Amino acid sequence: SGALLISHPIVLITKKMCAFQPPPAKYGGRHTVTLIPGDGIGPELLNHVKELFRFSCVPVDFEVVNVSSATEDDINNAITAIRRNGVALKGNIETLHTLPASHKSRNNLLRTSLDLYANVMHCKSLPGVQTRHNNIDIMIIRENTEGEYSSLEHESVSGVVECLKIITRTNSLRIAEYAFKLAREKGRKRVTAVHKANIMKLGDGLFLQCCREVAAGYPDIAFDAMIVDNTTMQLVSKPQQFDVMVMPNLYGNVVSNVCAGLVGGPGLVPGANYGRDYAVFETATRNTGKSIADRNIANPTAMLLASCMMLDHLKLHDYATMIRNAVLTTMNETRLHTADIGGQGTTSEVVQAIMRNIQRSRRLKLHLY
Amino acid sequence: MGLNRVLFLEAEDQIKCIYIALRTSMVQDPTQFDVLVMPNLYGDILSDLCAGLIGGLGVTPSGNIGANGVAIFESVHGTAPDIAGLDMANPTALLLSAVMMLRHMGMHDYGKKIETACFDTIRDKKVLTGDLGGKSKCSEFTEEICRRVRDMD
Numbered sequence: 001s002g003a004l005l006i007s008h009p010i011v012l013i014t015k016k017m018c019a020f021q022p023p024p025a026k027y028g029g030r031h032t033v034t035l036i037p038g039d040g041i042g043p044e045l046l047n048h049v050k051e052l053f054r055f056s057c058v059p060v061d062f063e064v065v066n067v068s069s070a071t072e073d074d075i076n077n078a079i080t081a082i083r084r085n086g087v088a089l090k091g092n093i094e095t096l097h098t099l100p101a102s103h104k105s106r107n108n109l110l111r112t113s114l115d116l117y118a119n120v121m122h123c124k125s126l127p128g129v130q131t132r133h134n135n136i137d138i139m140i141i142r143e144n145t146e147g148e149y150s151s152l153e154h155e156s157v158s159g160v161v162e163c164l165k166i167i168t169r170t171n172s173l174r175i176a177e178y179a180f181k182l183a184r185e186k187g188r189k190r191v192t193a194v195h196k197a198n199i200m201k202l203g204d205g206l207f208l209q210c211c212r213e214v215a216a217g218y219p220d221i222a223f224d225a226m227i228v229d230n231t232t233m234q235l236v237s238k239p240q241q242f243d244v245m246v247m248p249n250l251y252g253n254v255v256s257n258v259c260a261g262l263v264g265g266p267g268l269v270p271g272a273n274y275g276r277d278y279a280v281f282e283t284a285t286r287n288t289g290k291s292i293a294d295r296n297i298a299n300p301t302a303m304l305l306a307s308c309m310m311l312d313h314l315k316l317h318d319y320a321t322m323i324r325n326a327v328l329t330t331m332n333e334t335r336l337h338t339a340d341i342g343g344q345g346t347t348s349e350v351v352q353a354i355m356r357n358i359q360r361s362r363r364l365k366l367h368l369y
Numbered sequence: 370m371g372l373n374r375v376l377f378l379e380a381e382d383q384i385k386c387i388y389i390a391l392r393t394s395m396v397q398d399p400t401q402f403d404v405l406v407m408p409n410l411y412g413d414i415l416s417d418l419c420a421g422l423i424g425g426l427g428v429t430p431s432g433n434i435g436a437n438g439v440a441i442f443e444s445v446h447g448t449a450p451d452i453a454g455l456d457m458a459n460p461t462a463l464l465l466s467a468v469m470m471l472r473h474m475g476m477h478d479y480g481k482k483i484e485t486a487c488f489d490t491i492r493d494k495k496v497l498t499g500d501l502g503g504k505s506k507c508s509e510f511t512e513e514i515c516r517r518v519r520d521m522d
Binding site: 196228229230232233234235236237250254257258261262265 | 425
């Protein structure tokens with residue numbers, strides 16, 4: 001029975017997770033990170049990130065890889081670059097609905113090729129932003145590689161399409177383990193699994209079963225389950241009841257977006273995609289923002305906070321904290337709010353203010369010595 | 370599949386496709402939406418989400434329409450066994466579902482009368498059931514609506 005325990009998938013997964021280290025810094029303490037500008041507002045926001053990093057003397061160099069929906073090559077170059085560097089920061093790559101079904105979403109391809117199985121989003125009420133509900137602090141862990149996004153559809157009979165939703169024991173255990181481990185690390189008290197197992201008895205039933213199995217190994221953390229439709233209703237009426245949530249792919253998409261809306265919108269929330277070997281950071285709700293591109297009105301907060309998550313991942317915590325604090329301090333100045341949160345500020349005004357706040361905090365530090 | 374959803378608005382045989390980031394917008398500014406049509410699962414999720422926005426399942430009516438005008442109208446809340454038989458339940462959801470039924474049957478005047486009386490009672494806030502923050506019984510709430518209907522005639 002000892003041998004059986006060691007080969008149990010949960011133990012193996014945990015061992016693998018503990019063994020992961022971020023990629024080694026190259027050339028005298030400087031990290032190289034892949035940068036994928038994407039479409040819409042991605043390029044301009046990532047330019048601001050580069051500008052801010054230069055200003056703050058962050059020891060990160062960006063290897064820019066442009067990806068368009070057109071060719072297969074670009075996305076393969078990006079994947080190779082991320083494999084090389086281990087970490088990436090990206091804007092959203094547009095997925096045109098008019099292209100044939102054989103053309104897979106570039107973002108999806110990236111996630112599945114690199115096996116970035118956990119999409120993590122931390123939704124926290126920001127002090128300077130007016131919202132209907134306050135004191136929200138929810139962590140959403142979304143399975144990122146299978147479920148309804150398996151891109152397996154067929155039309156055996158004309159006018160009748162079948163779409164396969166894939167749920168596997170391995171990936172469900174894996175994501176549940178990730179959720180509980182993260183909850184424990186962050187000192188969170190409760191994990192809620194979101195599902196529709198009353199209807200999808202086998203698919204979501206399996207997911208739920210896996211969550212229960214993993215929960216048994218974490219007696220210090222409470223576990224409950226909630227059906228997805230009730231979840232969205234509870235989120236818009238009493239979001240404070242939620243702590244950590246774990247769910248399959250599509251529900252993750254829905255719940256992430258609802259939560260982003262609750263704390264002030266897509267311009268504010270950063271997201272991260274973690275795999276065993278790689279990590280890719282982006283805005284949580286993955287918007288291309290085509291209609292507001294190149295007009296200097298996009299909210300840079302989400303992308304800047306995503307870059308801070310990346311810095312934490314690279315263990316550059318001091319830089320991460322410095323930039324994050326400057327971003328949150330700037331958030332308190334209502335006159336600098338961009339249009340999406342009810343203000344009239346421009347993107348560059350916000351970024352300038354953040355740089356001033358960084359400057360101020362640096363001067364303060366120097367005075368202390 | 371991605372974030373953007375296609376909304377089909379059928380207006381007199383004309384189909385308009387609009388790509389909108391649906392869920393974030395729904396939470397931030399639901400007033401921008403009018404009629405939404407969608408497949409089963411999204412409908413399940415969105416209808417509960419919208420019910421949460423307007424006050425919950427206690428006030429949300431619904432109808433299931435089939436071919437040849439066959440239809441079943443129902444409230445979508447649960448059976449609430451804990452308050453059953455105690456004259457405490459809020460009848461609004463079921464009542465508004467009945468109003469939908471009247472409209473479906475072409476009895477628009479009756480439907481309008483009952484709906485107006487119900488909305489006015491809720492707006493007035495004097496006679497409300499527990500779930501809406503009041504202390505009245507189900508029968509008192511219903512009687513208030515009936516009184517308003519009588520006064521309309």
